[in-house]
Amino acid sequence: MYSMTVRTASATYPVVVGARVLEEIPQRLAAEGLQGAVWLIADAALTTAAADVERHVRAGGYRISTLLVPSGEASKSAQQLQELYDWLIGGGVERRDIVLALGGGVIGDLAGYAAATTLRGLTIVQLPSTLLAMVDAAIGGKTAINHRLGKNLIGAFHQPRVVLADTTLLATLPARELRAGWAEVIKHGVIRDGGLFSALNELADARHWQAGGPTAAWDAADPQLTEQLTALIARAAAVKTEVVSLDEFEQGERITLNYGHTIGHAIEQAAGYQLLHGECVAIGMDAAARIAEQLGLCSADLVRRQRDLLGAYGLSVQLPPELISGGLAELIQRDKKVLQGRIRWVLPTAIGSVTVRSDVPHDVVQQVLATLELGSAQE
Numbered sequence: 096m097y098s099m100t101v102r103t104a105s106a107t108y109p110v111v112v113g114a115r116v117l118e119e120i121p122q123r124l125a126a127e128g129l130q131g132a133v134w135l136i137a138d139a140a141l142t143t144a145a146a147d148v149e150r151h152v153r154a155g156g157y158r159i160s161t162l163l164v165p166s167g168e169a170s171k172s173a174q175q176l177q178e179l180y181d182w183l184i185g186g187g188v189e190r191r192d193i194v195l196a197l198g199g200g201v202i203g204d205l206a207g208y209a210a211a212t213t214l215r216g217l218t219i220v221q222l223p224s225t226l227l228a229m230v231d232a233a234i235g236g237k238t239a240i241n242h243r244l245g246k247n248l249i250g251a252f253h254q255p256r257v258v259l260a261d262t263t264l265l266a267t268l269p270a271r272e273l274r275a276g277w278a279e280v281i282k283h284g285v286i287r288d289g290g291l292f293s294a295l296n297e298l299a300d301a302r303h304w305q306a307g308g309p310t311a312a313w314d315a316a317d318p319q320l321t322e323q324l325t326a327l328i329a330r331a332a333a334v335k336t337e338v339v340s341l342d343e344f345e346q347g348e349r350i351t352l353n354y355g356h357t358i359g360h361a362i363e364q365a366a367g368y369q370l371l372h373g374e375c376v377a378i379g380m381d382a383a384a385r386i387a388e389q390l391g392l393c394s395a396d397l398v399r400r401q402r403d404l405l406g407a408y409g410l411s412v413q414l415p416p417e418l419i420s421g422g423l424a425e426l427i428q429r430d431k432k433v434l435q436g437r438i439r440w441v442l443p444t445a446i447g448s449v450t451v452r453s454d455v456p457h458d459v460v461q462q463v464l465a466t467l468e469l470g471s472a473q474e
């Protein structure tokens with residue numbers, strides 16, 4: 096089990112990563128001095144895990160009610176949020192009560208926003224079930240629902256009181272989703288932790304896994320491998336923990352987490368969400384590194400090493416030909432991180448280090464996008 100601490104001006108809280116950490120929920124709540132009733136908001140695909148959480152919480156002497164929310168991005172809606180409010184307020188929620196969010200980024204964002212806004216703020220404990228949420232979304236207090244004009248446009252910063260990432264839940268993830276999550280782990284290596292990048296490489300070299308990466312690996316059949324992967328996940332979560340501690344409200348350092356996301360988000364939209372977020376981030380990371388190379392900020396070797404590592408974890412850096420539609424440049428311009436009309440590009444300078452630039456010439460971006468849209472990113 097790995098434990099780390101987020102320290103911001105508004106909150107200090109533990110992030111715990113490891114097998115079966117959900118069993119500790121009541122002890123963790125008690126350690127935080129939390130004594131109210133528990134309101135569990137869980138992804139409807141996680142009925143077994145939700146029942147386990149209920150059992151542990153009741154065994155610890157807490158009252159618990161559960162609401163299952165349909166899986167998928169469509170649940171980050173005003174309508175679903177209203178259902179949460181009806182359930183919480185109709186059920187008599189009190190200020191001292193505790194909301195538990197069990198699921199991936201969608202549930203964390205939705206339940207987090209409901210907690211941020213009900214009775215002017217309820218305690219939220221994040222219980223991430225996906226790799227992406229364990230290393231990124233569940234840590235740092237961003238909560239949101241979508242608006243018809245864009246993703247995450249209505250939200251608030253509301254730091255959790257505890258984050259418990261139970262890695263045994265990764266066994267419930269479809270292989271493709273687990274694979275997509277590795278993109279964010281690799282991203283954290285590139286932006287801030289060269290040692291994590293090397294450790295990811297060493298494991299891939301030692302294991303010689305087939306293209307597809309360590310996706311089928313999350314089962315009890317190979318405890319040594321799951322232990323090694325857990326250590327890498329904890330190290331990636333530590334990067335997020337550090338970044339949020341430095342910059343809670345995204346005034347500076349936190350933007351570096353957006354590496355690969357400027358082009359990644361545009362691809363996500365252009366592909367009509369047929370590609371997973373992490374798959375798009377992998378393509379976006381490769382494109383951003385190629386932009387950095389063109390600007391003389393990084394070497395061709397960095398681009399190759401990043402591409403090789405993404406490949407080793409089963410992630411392609413090419414757009415599937417059927418999804419190539421053009422129009423990425425326009426979509427990029429609409430990115431939330433655009434400041435006064437200028438895109439803030441997060442670009443690698445070395446493995447483990449990035450810089451933020453708002454002066455990237457349009458033609459350099461166009462050139463890299465053109466290779467993507469022509470399907471020749473790897474040439």
Ligand code: GLY
Pocket residue numbers: 231232234235237349352353
């Ligand atoms: N997922 C990026 C952030 O939390 O800032």
